[in-house]
Amino acid sequence: MGGVMMYNITYIKEDGTKKSIKVKEGTTILEGAIKAGVYIDAPCGTGKCGKCKVLVEKGLENIDKDSIVEDEYALACVAKVYGDISINVPNFQGVVCKDITNEVGELQTRRVCSITEQCKGELQNLEGFHPMSLNPDIGINKITTTVLESSNYNLTLDAINKLNSMKLSDEVTLILKGDNVVNVEKDFSGIYGLSIDIGTTSVVVYLVDISKGIVLDNISFLNPQRQFGADVVSRIAYNNGILLQKTLITELNDSISKLCSNNNIKMDNIYEVSVVGNTAMIHFFYGIVPKNLATHPYVPTFKNSPYLPAKELGLNLRNAYIYTLPIIGGYVGADTVGAILSSEMHKKDDISLLIDIGTNGEIVLGNKEKLLTCSCAAGPAFEGVSIEHGTNAREGAVCRVKIDENNIYYETIGNKTPPIGICGSGIIDIVAEFLKSGLINKTGRFTGEHKNLKENKFIIEDSIYFTQGDIREVQLAKGAIYAGIKILCYEYGISMEDISNVYVTGAFGCHIDVENAKIIGLLPDLDNILSIDNAAGRGTIMALLSKKIRNEADKLAKNTKYIELSSHDNFESEFISALGF
Numbered sequence: 342m343g344g345v346m347m348y349n350i351t352y353i354k355e356d357g358t359k360k361s362i363k364v365k366e367g368t369t370i371l372e373g374a375i376k377a378g379v380y381i382d383a384p385c386g387t388g389k390c391g392k393c394k395v396l397v398e399k400g401l402e403n404i405d406k407d408s409i410v411e412d413e414y415a416l417a418c419v420a421k422v423y424g425d426i427s428i429n430v431p432n433f434q435g436v437v438c439k440d441i442t443n444e445v446g447e448l449q450t451r452r453v454c455s456i457t458e459q460c461k462g463e464l465q466n467l468e469g470f471h472p473m474s475l476n477p478d479i480g481i482n483k484i485t486t487t488v489l490e491s492s493n494y495n496l497t498l499d500a501i502n503k504l505n506s507m508k509l510s511d512e513v514t515l516i517l518k519g520d521n522v523v524n525v526e527k528d529f530s531g532i533y534g535l536s537i538d539i540g541t542t543s544v545v546v547y548l549v550d551i552s553k554g555i556v557l558d559n560i561s562f563l564n565p566q567r568q569f570g571a572d573v574v575s576r577i578a579y580n581n582g583i584l585l586q587k588t589l590i591t592e593l594n595d596s597i598s599k600l601c602s603n604n605n606i607k608m609d610n611i612y613e614v615s616v617v618g619n620t621a622m623i624h625f626f627y628g629i630v631p632k633n634l635a636t637h638p639y640v641p642t643f644k645n646s647p648y649l650p651a652k653e654l655g656l657n658l659r660n661a662y663i664y665t666l667p668i669i670g671g672y673v674g675a676d677t678v679g680a681i682l683s684s685e686m687h688k689k690d691d692i693s694l695l696i697d698i699g700t701n702g703e704i705v706l707g708n709k710e711k712l713l714t715c716s717c718a719a720g721p722a723f724e725g726v727s728i729e730h731g732t733n734a735r736e737g738a739v740c741r742v743k744i745d746e747n748n749i750y751y752e753t754i755g756n757k758t759p760p761i762g763i764c765g766s767g768i769i770d771i772v773a774e775f776l777k778s779g780l781i782n783k784t785g786r787f788t789g790e791h792k793n794l795k796e797n798k799f800i801i802e803d804s805i806y807f808t809q810g811d812i813r814e815v816q817l818a819k820g821a822i823y824a825g826i827k828i829l830c831y832e833y834g835i836s837m838e839d840i841s842n843v844y845v846t847g848a849f850g851c852h853i854d855v856e857n858a859k860i861i862g863l864l865p866d867l868d869n870i871l872s873i874d875n876a877a878g879r880g881t882i883m884a885l886l887s888k889k890i891r892n893e894a895d896k897l898a899k900n901t902k903y904i905e906l907s908s909h910d911n912f913e914s915e916f917i918s919a920l921g922f
Contacts, residue, residue: 352429352464353398357744370404370417370428375568375584378591379430381417382563384571384726388419392726397596429895496522500658500711514817516660517766523660525607533557533610535597535661536885538676538878539626539885540564541573541700542733545878546593548600548708552615554886558604560596563733565589566625571726572700572718573621576726577635586628590655597657606698611658614651615885616665617877619701620674621664638905639671657772664891666884667898671905672716677703678894678901679880684844687712687897691841692833694826696864697876698765698847700724701810702822705901706829706840713832714902717825723765723849724819725897730809734849739763739801743856744778749793751801760805765849771807772815773857775799776922783922785812816920819863824866824915825906832904837865846876862922 346366350373353359362377371393374381383393395417400411403424409413417428489896496504500515503525507513514529515522524857536547545561565588569579576585601608616626620641624631627647633640644689646665651658666675677697686693688709695705702719705712725731725738732738739760741752751767753760763771780789780799787809793800796807830837843865845853858864873879883890906912 344451347581348403348422349425350374350377350422351399351425352377352430353427354379354430355432364422366423367421370415370420370422370426371568373422374417374430375588380563380910381430382566383418383568383569384721386418386570387577388416390571390726392732393417395431397427400424423745424457441722474524481922499523500525506789518612518662523612530607530610532612533606533609534613534615534885535600535658536878536881537593537614537616538679538875538881539616539622540676540803540877541619541622542567542571544589544592545875546596546600547878547882548604548606549882551886556882557606558600558754560600560728562592562596563864564622565592571721573619574635575690576620576625577630577632579701580629580632582628582629585630587655589626594655594657607658608658610804611651614656614663615881615882616646616663616686617675617679617705617881619676619699620668620670620672623675626665637907639907641668641670644668644670645895651872664884666881666891666894669714669898669901670903672701673703673901673903674744677705677714678878678897679878680844680873680876681705681712681845681897681901682880682883682890682894683846683876686842686844687918689842692835692839693842693844694829694840694865694898695844695876696822696826696848698723698822698845700726702818702825702847703827704822704825706826706833707901711833712897713829713830713904715825715904715906715908716877716899717821719818719821722814725762725764725768727814728763728768729808730805731768731811732764733763734766734852736759736760738854739767739805742767742774742801744771744791745781746772746778747792749799749801750877756767762805763801763807766854767853768807768811768815769853769861769863770811771799771801773854773860776860781812781922783811785816785920785922787812792813815861816922819861820916820919823862823865823919824912827919828904828906828909828912828916831911837867840865841869843867843870844873844876845870847872862919866913 343566348365349361350364351359351361360377362373362378364373371381371383381393384390385520393416394414397413397415401413403426404415404420404422408420449704480873500522514526516524532551534549538545542564544564547556548558549556566576566585569576621631621634629642631642645667648664651663666678668674680695680697681687684695686695691710697703702717705714707713721727724733736755737757737760738754740754782788787797798806800806855870859866884894
C-alpha cells in the first residue's frame, strides 16, 4: 500500500520572505500556516466571512475548486491542498491602539501618580521587591555568607553565578523578593514591570518603571490566536490549549524584547508582570482549554490564577513573577475587574454603568454598595467579523462616516486610501447616518433612495459596501448589549434614569461617536457618558504597582454578582424589543 502523499506549501510574506512546510494531502492552507507559524487572519474558520482570502501565486490547480473565490484567490480556512502550492500572505498587523502612548502619558499623571502618593513605601516593596545596597568592603564571600547565614536570604542559581563572576571590591545591589535574592547588579539599573492586557482580538503590553510608578512605553499587536477563530467559543472548540498558549507566548516574547530594546532596559530587570483578559483568554494564557465555558452553566476552571515565575509559562523573563487579576465568573473575566478599578465606580455613591465593548461585551452596574455584571455576545459585528466588508481598526479602515442626500463622506485610519474595509466606529456611524437620512426604517430595512444605494447595498467606495445583512448583524449586536443593560437595571431595582454615570471602554468603545451610538440604540440616551481608553489595561497597571489594589481586585471579584443572561426569564423579550431602532 502507498504511503500518505505529502506536498509543499510555500508562504510568501509582503516583505518577500518565504517559509515552506510539508503537509499531508488534504491539509488546508490555514492548517499548514498554523504549523509553520505563519499568521493568516481567519475569524470564522468556516469560509463564510471571506476574511482569510489569500492569493495563490502558484499551484491553483492543486486546491479545492470550491475554495476559489475570485481569479487566483482562495479561502485559506477551507482550501485543501492536493499538490505543491505557493501563496502570498497579506500583512495583517493592523493599528490596534491609536495614539495610546499619549493616553498612557495622561495615565501617569492622573492615575499612577495618585497611587504612588497613596502607597509611597509600597512601590519600592511590591510583592517583596526592593533594592538593597551593601557595603563594598564586605566582599563577595562575606556578602554570600551574610545573605545565606546572617540575614536568612536565599540566592537563586543565577544570583550565585553573578556573584561568583564579580570582584571582591565590587559594590553590588541585591534585588530581593522576600527572603530570596533574585538578581545581583554592580550598577543598580532599576526595577521594571510589564502590564499585559490580553484581548480576544488585540493584545497590549505596557512597560512600567515600578520604582517610580511611570509607564515608559507600550506595544500592541493582534492576538495571533485569532487564526483559530474570532470568538472564544471557536478557540475552545479547537481544543489545543498548549498550541493556543504557545502562539500567544511567542508573540509576547518578541514584543517584550522590542519594548526593552527600544528603552535600553535589560529583560533581566523585569521583575513583575500583571495580566488581565477575559475568562477564556486567561485560561489560554496558562495553556488550559476551559471546556465548561462552552456549555451551560458556563463555569470557568479557575477564578484565581497561580502566582508563579514567568519562565514557567515560556516567557523569556528569568527574574519575573506573574500576577493575574481574578476572574468574576463565566464570561466576565479579569479584564472587567481591571475596568472597574480604573473607573472607580465601586467607590462612588452614585450608580454607574460600565460598558466594555470588545469581541465580547461586558456590562457592570452599581456603586460602592453593590455591583452586578453580565456578558453578551456583541463584539464580532462591531469588530468587523460578521460584516461583509468589516475589518479591525487598522490603517485604511473607514472610521468616520457622514451621508447627505447626494454624497457620502468618510475618513480612514491614517488617512489611507483607498479604504480596505469598515471598522467598528465606522459601522456605527453608517447605521446612524442611514437612520438620520431616512434610508432605513425602524425595523432596519432599506426604504429610502440614494445614488449610492443599489440592490440593497450602500456603496462606500468602489468594492466596499454595506448590506442589508450587515444592518441585521448590527441589530443583533446592539440588541444584546441594550438588553443586558435592561436586565441589570431590573435586577438592581432601578430604571435607566437612575444611572448617574456611563463609562464606555473596550477595543473600539472609546473611539465611537457617542451620539450616533445613542441613535442606533447601542447606548442609553443619558447625558453623562464618558470614554475610558483601555480601562482594563489601566487597571492592570494599577495592580502592577500596588498590593492594596490587588487586594481590592480580589474583593471586587468575590463581591460582584454575575447575572447569566441566557437563563434569565426576561432576556428574550428584552432582546427582541431592543432589535429595532
